[in-house]
Amino acid sequence: MAYVKVITCMAMMICMMLISSPMVVNAISCSEVIEEIEPCLEYLRGGSSAPSRECCDGVxxxxxxxxTTSARRTTCECLKSAAYSISDLNTNHAEELPRRCGVKLPYRISTSTDCNRIRA
Structure with a gap:
């Protein structure tokens, strides 16, 4: 009988902890964004006429x-920052990348994109 009370008490404590714990928001970091687009560098520099399979998988x-809106805005800002740092960036390839990979993004990959206007 005491065993049942202990188990019941533990189960209630676990439930209370789950209910009272804050929601965890999945955030994306620039390092994750860069890691995913790293295989695209050759294409983005104009060294190849089509993005690789690994590149498209990352996109x-x-x-x-x-x-989410927040994650898309963060991704956009990271892509803009990365675009500025890529020497010999082919801007046409950058803008065409999602389409060439069969991915529909709600924004253009461009240094002129206003990331604050993005909605999920």
């Missing part, structure tokens, strides 16, 4: 990871 993963 696809980014699109799935960044599924």
């Amino acid at each position: 696809n993963r980014l699109n799935h990871i960044a599924d």
